[in-house]
Amino acid sequence: MNGRAWKNMASSDANLLSLITASRPGAAPTLLRSALPVVVIVALAVMAQVVLKGLLGGYYADLAITIGVNIVLAVSLTIVNGFTGQFSMGHAGFLAVGGYVSGAVTYYFSLTQWGSAAAAGGRLSGMPLSTEGLAWLGAGDVLFPVALLIGGLVSALLGLAVGLPSLRLRGDYLAIVTLGFGEIIRVVIQQSGPALKTPEAAEQAGVLGMATGLGGALGFGGLPKYTSLFWVVLFAGLTMLVAYRIKTSTSGRAMLSVREDEIAAEAMGVNTTRTKVWAFVIAAFFAGIAGGLYAHKLGVALGPVDAGFQRSFDIIIMVVLGGLGSISGAALAAVVVTMLPEYLRAVADYRMIIFALALILMMILRPKGLLGVREVWDADLWRGLFRRGKSAKGGGK
């Protein structure tokens, strides 16, 4: 024991609150440091749109967009399944909600305001401007992010509804309930009426009519294709940034503690209920955004297949393979899982069989996933790997 430390503590274990208020540095550098990553992400997004798109060409740019959407999905699911250790299997449900809601916003807004559901043009979407916008931006540059946010928010609201049962359920029971929720969402969307085709029809149907005219089981077609590399890189970046900032904060540590040991977490003062529900809400929000991006890439808000559990399983595979709780792991897995079938013919044919086997083997050989909760930039991950490598060479146990 360290005697000096004990004396120091005795004299100065002031309330943490006073410690916090005591140290208050200047506001300006803080603001800069807080905003810098966002600036970098925006810059990257612009570069992706301006430079990368041309370099990649149509096919690969398209693939990159899919990868980006999958990163948003995998990282957001990591917040629930990885951070808090609750097992959600209905993530595709939120994807669907975001897709349909944001689709409804862009489609019907364009239809009623500009007389056509077609894209109103947007520089950030890489489209020529057809209507007047704000300053040098096109109308679509404003409409699209607003629609995405609305989709995300509605999805987050549903996340709240799904998160609430998690107060009383654990593990596999919760998994089944989220799967059921996802299905309910899908079934309910399928009950919606056909999309309204003309401004007059939309006008007549009113807001409620438009909100229920989502194309039903056929999917919601004719959406303006706003999604570009810019938007995808932007949101993938923001999702990772937010996830990272949560993980390295009081709230994030609370989430991880719930996953490690719920009873101990409560005994340490963590409100496990609120923590879990927050995780569900945030994850649902970003999944909703991903849904919006995906819908405005295809021009169709997700047919039933995209909202179904097959899609949820896809996302789970990424999260599990990457490491339950690792943001960079999930993002990496999203890249690999999306790209591998595109590059390897053999993988394309047996795609799901290979991933299923990978899932099973991973659970037996490396139960925490590739990276566990750690990130690729964590020094201790590499040290750990190195040490293990050395001991293996030296004969090991």
Added chain:
Amino acid sequence: MSLLIAQGVSKSFGGLKAVQGFALELPERGLYGLIGPNGAGKTTVFNLLTGVYRPDEGTVKLAGRELTRLRPNRIAGEGLARTFQNIRLFGELSVIDNLKVACHLRCPHGMPAAVLRLAGHRAQERALAERCGRLLEMFGLASRAHEQARNLPYGDQRRLEIARAIATGPKVLLLDEPAAGMNPQEKKELRTLIRSVRDTFGLAVLLIEHDMGVVMDLCERITVLDYGKVIAHGPPEQVQKDPKVIEAYLGAPAA
């Protein structure tokens, strides 16, 4: 007035009366023990005090505030911290993060501040790192701050659990078999540690322990449970000689 007061606390599981009419008065800076044979209901008492189970009857008060129906996290907030019989650390988290989680209640800046990295959040993180770092130093764990908790040797895990409980900023500390599985040297250090913790932080401590050497040496007063009931209460010398206690431990003397 006593700091922690339990009165008539009872709990049944199914038909089994696990704890019946448990009563305890723990004064400020008191160092008390709770002992009893296997299955006497000691850990259940801890679970009742900390809200893991809800008592069927009885009240628990801490510094005059009623704890009886609160959820465990609120009870921790009121100043009752604990360790667990079968160590429950957050194994995948680093040693220092284990302590940071325990500072949860004293962190006013939540998710929005963290996502926007506001000044408050930064200051909070700095304060957390400083305070937790100091705690680790006190417990001799500073060099292991960034290791995963599950990789610590057993004795360090026990100490980290105590440090974590301290980090919540408690008024009362409940220790569930802190010496279990320790060797004599570690036990000796543990005794010193528990005393220092009490003195430094001005806490009241209640501990469950099987090692009578530790209990008799440390505790000012001892409560003995048998079959869920308090059968004796008093200073160590008195409890040791109590025929009811001897019978509970050693069995009825040969007839």
Added chain:
Amino acid sequence: MDQLLQTLKDGVTLGSLYALIALGYTMVYGILKFINFAHSDIVVLGAWLSLTIAAKLLALMGIVDPPAWMGAVVLVGAMVACGAVGFTIERLAYKPLRGAPRLNVLITAIGVSLLLQNTGQLSALFGTSPRRIPDLLPDTTLLSIGQVQLKLLDVVGAGTAIALMVALEWLVFHTKIGRAMRATSHNVNVAALMGIPVNRIISFTFVLGSMLAAAGGFLWALKYQTIKQTADSSWVLLGLKAFVAAVVGGIGNVRGAMLGGLAIGMIEQFGAAYLSSSMKDVYVFTILILVLLVRPSGLLGKATIEKV
């Protein structure tokens, strides 16, 4: 009146099918305390194997109309094959995870489920297009009350399901191995102290559950005739509903699974008939959520206390 009778009949035939599948979930949960997510895929395998065996047999004998005994042969064949698959899965995927966190076992089960689904899709196996099983039973109407027809198919279907359940009930409650299963489900360690080879009992339970699943698949094929590809989402729904039945009845409880199966079948059919048929899946999940929130241990289950 006709509608009520019709709905009752549908409820019983569907419910007995759910019950049969629910038994597999419940037995595995009872012993290993995890949801065998791949159970529904064994049902699918059972349906496809039934089709394959029936088709192969007809081709072999060079006839078009199957004789009456063929149904039994197909059923037994599918059950044996699925039992073997269940055994293999348990040994290779689940056994290495004894004592692992429940989440890991659940993920493995999802992996196994995906593996079965997608392997079945291979063109060398069952392919991706739906196929029709040969008519194994004549389309005879046994009884008509008003518009409601009771067909041979209904009676054989529900009869087989009920017979199998009675057999299982007998096995679990009146035989030595059944006793060993119940003992293992209550406490693996104490069971081992009785000299029960617990690993063998667990394997046996998997085989038994898989055989019942195969029977469920066979009866499903008999009832609906057209069999969809193995990764079709309707299969997952079927499995989920059977699982809901097991939870509603009280997971781990063999009699509860039967009761729950019947209850879910009835709820689905009555909801479809009297409310809205397109929302029938929603009713089932609403029931699941309600049961889990109000009485998590199910109708016949017992509440457990978590040890701290």
Added chain:
Amino acid sequence: MPLLEVSNLIVRYGAIEALHGVSLSVEQGQIATLIGCNGAGKSTTLRAVSGLLKPAKGSIRFDGKEITGVAPHEIVRLGVAHSPEGRGVFPQMTVDENLDLGAFARPRSEKDQIRKDREKSLDLFPRLRERLKQLAGTLSGGEQQMLAMARALLARPRLLLLDEPSLGLAPQVVQTIFQIIRDINAAGTTILLVEQNAHMALKVAHHGYVLETGRIAMSDSARVLEASDEVRKAYLGIG
């Protein structure tokens, strides 16, 4: 040669070493008792002997045969029955079924012998005979203990491991249980008895071991230990 010989047994639970090299032996036909306060590792020792725990080091020999690492159901077949701590009856099964499970490991050919053993067990525990059709979960604590012991006897063990048979029982019931332990031993079964109730245990046993935090602190004939102050010290810390 002793019937059971345990040497240098080390058992770990994860990072915790629960037994640090325990050695003990039980002579054929005797009762040996392992006493000590809880947490000392008594149950752990029994669980290692019956195969529920795999020791990290050390050896366990039964009747001269190495049984370290053998699966528990095989060890039962060799003639070691273990009545576990907390009794471990199957509460949702009848007393009858519980008894049947006790004889699970015995082959069908012993049917008649099993029936006879069953009668003998029920003669030892007449209370159980009245309750054969009752669910075991509805029995009182003492009756459940009797059931656990009767069930263990049905395996026809040469060595019976009894874990805390007095736990949670009223003093009078404890007297009865210990009388039966004597009777069982008199009928030829060797017993390793784990007890917290040191007085009772030393009274019935031939030989005693005092376990203190994973080590054997004392080993002597039961008479000597009974008279010794050391035992009291180990339990209550009275110097």
